[in-house]
Amino acid sequence: MRARDSSYHTRCFRCSVCGRQLVPGDEFTLRDKQLLCVADCVLLMDKPSSPPQFHCVGAPQMMGVLKQAERGTRVRTVLSEKQLLTLRTCYSVNPRPDALMKEQLVEMTGLHPRVIRVWFQNKRCKDKKKSILTKQQNHNNKTVGFSVNFF
Amino acid sequence: MRARDSSYHTRCFRCSVCGRQLVPGDEFTLRDKQLLCVADCVLLMDKPSSPPQFHCVGAPQMMGVLKQAERGTRVRTVLSEKQLLTLRTCYSVNPRPDALMKEQLVEMTGLHPRVIRVWFQNKRCKDKKKSILTKQQNHNNKTVGFSVNFF
DNA sequence: GGCTAATAAGCTGTAAAAAA
DNA sequence: TTTTTTACAGCTTATTAGCC
Numbered sequence: 537m538r539a540r541d542s543s544y545h546t547r548c549f550r551c552s553v554c555g556r557q558l559v560p561g562d563e564f565t566l567r568d569k570q571l572l573c574v575a576d577c578v579l580l581m582d583k584p585s586s587p588p589q590f591h592c593v594g595a596p597q598m599m600g601v602l603k604q605a606e607r608g609t610r611v612r613t614v615l616s617e618k619q620l621l622t623l624r625t626c627y628s629v630n631p632r633p634d635a636l637m638k639e640q641l642v643e644m645t646g647l648h649p650r651v652i653r654v655w656f657q658n659k660r661c662k663d664k665k666k667s668i669l670t671k672q673q674n675h676n677n678k679t680v681g682f683s684v685n686f687f
Numbered sequence: 688m689r690a691r692d693s694s695y696h697t698r699c700f701r702c703s704v705c706g707r708q709l710v711p712g713d714e715f716t717l718r719d720k721q722l723l724c725v726a727d728c729v730l731l732m733d734k735p736s737s738p739p740q741f742h743c744v745g746a747p748q749m750m751g752v753l754k755q756a757e758r759g760t761r762v763r764t765v766l767s768e769k770q771l772l773t774l775r776t777c778y779s780v781n782p783r784p785d786a787l788m789k790e791q792l793v794e795m796t797g798l799h800p801r802v803i804r805v806w807f808q809n810k811r812c813k814d815k816k817k818s819i820l821t822k823q824q825n826h827n828n829k830t831v832g833f834s835v836n837f838f
Numbered sequence: 839g840g841c842t843a844a845t846a847a848g849c850t851g852t853a854a855a856a857a858a
Numbered sequence: 859t860t861t862t863t864t865a866c867a868g869c870t871t872a873t874t875a876g877c878c
Binding site for chain 4: 761762763765783804808811812815816
């Protein structure tokens with residue numbers, strides 16, 4: 537989607553109502569050439585439209601889902617210590633929170649649901665790798681064994 | 688997103704240029720209130736806009752990604768015998784085609800890339816289940832064995 | 839009702855931003 | 859630079875739901 541060398545300001549990807557910056561994975565909508573997040577789109581559903589207010593003209597008056605390629609660079613969330621503490625605490629109790637628990641985490645941290653999900657996935661993966669590594673080391677420390685299977 | 692009881696024609700979810708019907712999972716764009724598929728959106732990127740031509744007014748002048756809930760009912764592709772033949776033939780040679788091969792299948796069948804991917808996924812899964820089942824049966828037919836592991 | 843396409847959630851490997 | 863950590867794409871498995 538970088539066709540025709542059109543480029544645009546990253547910071548212009550904001551909901552024109554609440555001002556929240558839209559990142560890849562977010563759903564957005566267009567109404568009279570104004571970007572809206574889904575929440576505000578619903579709120580404004582039957583309100584009269586106001587005049588367009590776009591900075592980035594050559595840019596996405598379009599697009600369904602924001603993706604990395606369209607944004608140019610991947611957006612990497614930097615988690616605060618407080619957010620990490622919340623996530624780690626939850627993880628230590630339950631490494632696989634259900635939908636309801638995740639919803640609570642979204643509220644507590646203010647993070648995007650997708651970020652929560654990915655964080656837990658990565659965390660589980662890291663833990664698994666680590667446990668496999670230490671298991672191998674344990675195995676190496678022991679005497680060499682053998683295995684027989686009769687069938 | 689069914690708020691405010693707005694409903695709309697399923698058949699109106701079409702690219703206003705190529706006429707292709709947009710299904711859940713598809714990305715679409717809005718340009719001057721006309722639905723466009725991504726391909727045509729790129730093509731029209733610097734062309735002047737034409738007047739709006741919407742059937743379904745109360746409807747999705749919005750939405751980023753089409754989802755099942757928004758469409759109301761799930762869209763199920765019905766594969767023709769010819770398409771199935773193509774897919775099965777490819778599968779018998781290589782059950783895990785790479786991106787290039789899938790691209791060729793898209794051209795040969797006219798199916799959406801996502802449909803191709805899902806078909807292969809389901810096919811692999813089905814085959815695996817079947818092989819496990821027959822293996823168990825084989826096992827049951829043989830004499831009972833035992834297994835010893837020394838470490 | 840059976841078959842199977844579509845969806846959802848988790849896992850794996852890898853890309854890429856941030857940190858060390 | 860190298861390491862760590864977040865994001866993503868494709869996969870597996872289980873479940874849901876549309877046609878015949």
